[in-house]
Amino acid sequence: MAVNQIALSLQGLHKSFGAKLAVDDLTLEVPAGSMFGLVGPNGAGKTTTLSMATGLLRPDAGRAVVLGADVWSDPAAAKALMGVLPDGLxxxxxxxxxxxxxxxxxxxxxxxxxxxxxxxxxxxxxxxxxxxxxxxxxxxxxxxxxxxxxxxxxxxPRLLLLDEPLEAVDPVSGETIRAILRSYVAGGGTVVLSSHVMELVESLCDTVAVVAQGRVLATGPLDEVRAGESLQRRFISLVGGRELDQEALAWLRSS
Structure with missing residues (x-):
């Protein structure tokens, strides 16, 4: 494997559904041999991005390249290099x-x-x-x-793209899957893992990207993106959290 080889390169991806812009000029590079976490709030464009990266959904603009093979101009070569687990498969x-x-x-x-x-x-x-x-x-x-x-x-495959791979999986099976993925990466494979569970991404991934409104807000080695905080806190500070009005749902409190 070449030093600093890029396993997955996403270049200027755009995708709209009618008036809704789902992915907006998204550019991302996944280093070969990494466990790469893709995180973002609901509706951030993660699944749409992975669908374009794997050839399931054609982008309006931009390119997806897997280990040198263009997903849309040479789909057979690109897909031969990939293993895909979409959410709701x-x-x-x-x-x-x-x-x-x-x-x-x-x-x-x-x-x-x-x-x-x-x-x-x-x-x-x-x-x-x-x-x-x-x-x-x-x-x-x-x-x-x-x-x-x-x-x-x-x-x-040399690249695995997994959307919520541990959802609905019991803790024992989850630990087995983690071990399989770690062994796969140790053997030279690359994993791109999309998840809502920050603790999972933090415990497994060495590189992450935070996506919101179809754009990359931060990407790089896990420690750089965390910037001294937990991934959960850093994520909230990047995407913006919501404060709950203290008077909201007052009727739920016992009288």
């Missing part, structure tokens, strides 16, 4: 977990024998072996998130 849930992994692996041109071996390892690592032959439609929300992560990993 719809899966082929009438397949079993094992069948789904085989299907995704073969779609990703992984040799059949390798798909079988990798599927077994992923199912074991994520605690899904006992449910591997059950239909995904019968999985809990947390199990569905884990099988989605397994699908994102099956082809051994």
């Amino acid at each position: 719809r899966l082929f849930d009438r397949l079993s977990g094992r069948e789904l992994l085989r299907y995704v692996g073969l779609l990703r041109s992984v040799p059949a024998e390798l798909v079988t071996a990798r599927s077994g390892e992923l199912l074991e690592a994520l605690g899904l072996t006992e449910d591997a032959d059950n239909l995904v439609v019968d999985y809990s929300a947390g199990m569905t998130k884990k099988i989605g992560l397994a699908c994102a990993l099956i082809h051994a």
Whole structure:
């Protein structure tokens, strides 16, 4: 891996939905080999940005480049380098977990024998072996998130883009996922992780970007962005918090 290589470069991304500007000239670079946290309030444009970065949504303007491959001019090359776990991912849930992994692996041109071996390892690592032959439609929300992560990993991508990867996942499974992601980055992979949970980002990520109203407010190494505060406090100071009127919801107080 080249020194200072950029795993994901977003250059001047714009996206509007009618009169609503969702992403506004967003430019961001994710260093290769980093665990990169993308944080922002609801409606900040995080999911829209990730959708454009992964080829799920075409930008009105701008470019997304994955390890040198342009997502929109060379989508096959770019997508071969990526593993994606969107929030609210719809899966082929009438397949079993094992069948789904085989299907995704073969779609990703992984040799059949390798798909079988990798599927077994992923199912074991994520605690899904006992449910591997059950239909995904019968999985809990947390199990569905884990099988989605397994699908994102099956082809051994060099970049993972994960939208709320630990949402609905129990603490034990969550710790397993953290360990998998740390091992993946230690092996030279890059993770871009979008989350509302500041403690998760602070504990996992070495580099972060704070996004609001479709723009990057701050980005860089975690300690630089925190500027001596917790990430939660720094985030609130950047995006602006709301003070609750002391008289608001007075009727909720006991008389």
